[in-house]
Amino acid sequence: MISHNALLKRTWPVIVQYAEAHRKPRWVPVAKSKIYRIPKRPEITEEERIELLRVNNNYKTQMRAIRRFYHEEMIKEKSTRESSSSEMSQKLEADDWQRCVEINDKWNAQVALEREERRKKELAKMEEYALARMEAKDRELKERIEKASQEIRKQKELSKTFITPENLDAAIDHALANPVDYNFAIDLQGNQYLGRESPAIPPKHKTTPKAV
Amino acid sequence: MPLPPASGTGLYYAKAAKSIRLIRQGCTNRPFFHIAVTHRRRLNSQPVIEQLGSYDPVPNIYNEKLVALNLERIKYWLGKGAHVTTPVAEILGLAGFFPIHPRTYMTAWRNRQAEFERLAKEAEASENAQTSS
Numbered sequence: 001m002i003s004h005n006a007l008l009k010r011t012w013p014v015i016v017q018y019a020e021a022h023r024k025p026r027w028v029p030v031a032k033s034k035i036y037r038i039p040k041r042p043e044i045t046e047e048e049r050i051e052l053l054r055v056n057n058n059y060k061t062q063m064r065a066i067r068r069f070y071h072e073e074m075i076k077e078k079s080t081r082e083s084s085s086s087e088m089s090q091k092l093e094a095d096d097w098q099r100c101v102e103i104n105d106k107w108n109a110q111v112a113l114e115r116e117e118r119r120k121k122e123l124a125k126m127e128e129y130a131l132a133r134m135e136a137k138d139r140e141l142k143e144r145i146e147k148a149s150q151e152i153r154k155q156k157e158l159s160k161t162f163i164t165p166e167n168l169d170a171a172i173d174h175a176l177a178n179p180v181d182y183n184f185a186i187d188l189q190g191n192q193y194l195g196r197e198s199p200a201i202p203p204k205h206k207t208t209p210k211a212v
Numbered sequence: 213m214p215l216p217p218a219s220g221t222g223l224y225y226a227k228a229a230k231s232i233r234l235i236r237q238g239c240t241n242r243p244f245f246h247i248a249v250t251h252r253r254r255l256n257s258q259p260v261i262e263q264l265g266s267y268d269p270v271p272n273i274y275n276e277k278l279v280a281l282n283l284e285r286i287k288y289w290l291g292k293g294a295h296v297t298t299p300v301a302e303i304l305g306l307a308g309f310f311p312i313h314p315r316t317y318m319t320a321w322r323n324r325q326a327e328f329e330r331l332a333k334e335a336e337a338s339e340n341a342q343t344s345s
Contacts, residue, residue: 051321052314052318055314055317055318056314058311059311059312059313059314062310062311063310063311066290066310066311067290067293070287070290070291071290071291071293073287073291074288074291074292
């Protein structure tokens with residue numbers, strides 16, 4: 001068990017799961033049912049064995065050569081790195097650096113030109129877009145004003161027929177003098193049939209007094 | 213303290229044995245491997261020295277198993293004398309960086325043998341069906 005102090009002073013985060021976590025503890029013996037079990041060995045034919053041996057031998061030889069090659073290369077590289085402080089190599093390096101700088105400057109200039117062009121194009125596009133938007137806004141505003149003024153004109157026209165405190169009495173008199181009967185019949189063509197045969201207010205049935 | 217990066221800490225003991233191996237990084241039922249160089253005696257769950265590539269064993273829609281290798285660094289670590297585990301050696305063999313691994317040959321010829329046997333059995337079955345009918 002890890003002590004609490006060690007857990008707190010750890011340098012690496014604790015790795016929670018190990019492969020061992022899924023397995024039996026070391027001190028637990030072999031299961032009773034598995035004591036006399038002998039694992040089956042892989043069956044390899046003689047032919048296959050010889051072939052495998054040959055292939056493996058070849059592989060090992062080649063790998064040894066490859067390993068040695070990379071090891072020697074590493075040593076060679078190290079030695080060149082150490083000896084690269086000579087004047088000749090420094091001059092070569094400076095020349096190389098100069099060439100690289102020139103190429104880089106050329107590329108930068110080219111890229112700057114392209115960038116400028118692109119920016120101009122983008123700016124023109126943006127302006128166009130903004131102008132279009134402004135125009136659309138103006139049009140909309142104009143339409144709204146037009147609509148509102150139309151509404152005002154209509155209301156002014158209507159206001160002539162409004163009932164005001166001045167002509168209230170006249171309106172009441174007019175309404176009383178001309179009662180409108182909406183109880184008319186209508187046919188499928190929408191023709192109105194005015195007039196009625198029965199009175200508007202049906203007469204109350206007089207209850208006959210009961211003979212006493 | 214943040215977790216050590218899966219791409220490697222860059223910290224190692226100079227004289228300890230190193231090994232280039234597959235480190236399983238996927239989740240349950242979805243294997244994915246990093247090819248990493250680490251100390252040979254370390255567990256796979258511990259921080260690695262450097263990641264050298266990745267290997268996705270699940271074929272994608274084009275039926276490809278994708279492998280990425282940082283060959284320059286692999287060369288460097290081989291020069292330092294790092295060991296290479298069999299699965300990584302197989303991958304490198306198929307990549308043409310190493311000679312083909314013997315195990316690759318073995319699986320190939322065993323698969324071929326199984327295929328031949330299956331075909332022979334099928335042919336025999338069809339022949340039997342013809343003669344009986």
